[in-house]
Amino acid sequence: MIRYTKGHGAENDFVIIEDADAAFDPDAAWVAAVCDRRAGIGADGLLRVVPTKAVPGWEADAARADWFMDYRNADGSIAQMCGNGVRVFARYLVEQGLQKPGRFGVGTRGGVKSVLVPEDGGDITVDMGRAVWPEGSAEVLVDGEWLPSVNVDMGNPHAVVFVSDVAQAGPLTQRPELRPAEVYPEGVNVEFVAALGPQRIDMRVFERGVGETRACGTGACAAMVAAARRDGAVPGTAYEVRLPGGVLSIVEHEDGGIEMTGPAVLVARGELLEGFPATRG
Numbered sequence: 649m650i651r652y653t654k655g656h657g658a659e660n661d662f663v664i665i666e667d668a669d670a671a672f673d674p675d676a677a678w679v680a681a682v683c684d685r686r687a688g689i690g691a692d693g694l695l696r697v698v699p700t701k702a703v704p705g706w707e708a709d710a711a712r713a714d715w716f717m718d719y720r721n722a723d724g725s726i727a728q729m730c731g732n733g734v735r736v737f738a739r740y741l742v743e744q745g746l747q748k749p750g751r752f753g754v755g756t757r758g759g760v761k762s763v764l765v766p767e768d769g770g771d772i773t774v775d776m777g778r779a780v781w782p783e784g785s786a787e788v789l790v791d792g793e794w795l796p797s798v799n800v801d802m803g804n805p806h807a808v809v810f811v812s813d814v815a816q817a818g819p820l821t822q823r824p825e826l827r828p829a830e831v832y833p834e835g836v837n838v839e840f841v842a843a844l845g846p847q848r849i850d851m852r853v854f855e856r857g858v859g860e861t862r863a864c865g866t867g868a869c870a871a872m873v874a875a876a877r878r879d880g881a882v883p884g885t886a887y888e889v890r891l892p893g894g895v896l897s898i899v900e901h902e903d904g905g906i907e908m909t910g911p912a913v914l915v916a917r918g919e920l921l922e923g924f925p926a927t928r929g
């Protein structure tokens with residue numbers, strides 16, 4: 649029997665499955681079935697909680713992080729990092745007594761992330777590392793017009809496009825069109841960003857492997873650093889990133905390190921019935 653917990657960070661939602669024995673390796677179809685909002689639990693992604701020492705290729709990180717966030721997108725694809733997911737993951741570890749509140753490391757495919765979980769259950773801060781600015785330029789089709797995008801790598805790839813109003817992105821029921829496609833051989837998350845005022849930006853996102861989500865933590869960091877460069881902001885300036893599902897506070901320090909603070913909430917626990925996923929009703 650498989651037990652799960654459901655949680656979200658700014659309404660970017662996840663099914664969490666603890667796998668202390670590292671005995672469970674779901675394939676893409678299984679993950680997609682769990683994340684299906686009609687035939688499954690429903691989520692933007694899955695977080696498998698597994699000891700870092702048991703994850704092939706990441707064993708060395710066990711010295712800095714007891715637990716590894718094995719993140720999967722809703723379509724079953726694997727991504728390097730998930731900023732909202734890592735806060736929800738940290739909340740889970742503390743609520744389950746697997747970590748004490750305070751500062752600790754979480755293993756991810758984007759490297760170990762240091763998280764700070766306050767005792768009082770308040771917002772969680774994550775050291776997201778530095779942004780990388782890949783070579784090459786691209787354009788995104790927005791409301792019939794090709795607009796330049798800024799490429800930012802936060803462990804996973806992002807294309808940030810500035811618009812005057814995030815409504816310009818339209819219904820976002822389909823992946824936005826990008827050119828040239830070769831710039832993103834592994835796909836990309838696309839952020840639509842509009843200035844709201846000094847150090848305040850609005851953002852919508854179309855996530856690789858998911859679709860439009862209510863928030864994206866790595867995307868919010870990419871949007872923040874792109875906006876800060878555009879604004880000529882001095883290092884250490886905090887930005888408020890407003891998303892459909894909530895608000896994230898993000899700061900880029902002098903050394904380039906980015907810190908993100910935001911909510912992480914666990915909402916339900918349950919178990920999948922024997923035989924899930926059923927192929928017929």
Ligand SMILES: N[C@@H](CCC[C@H](N)C(=O)O)C(=O)O
Pocket residue numbers: 660721726727728729730731732733804805837855856857858861863864865866867
């Ligand atoms: N929602 C996440 C990002 C999840 C991964 C992304 N869809 C990708 O494929 O890179 C976040 O909060 O950062």
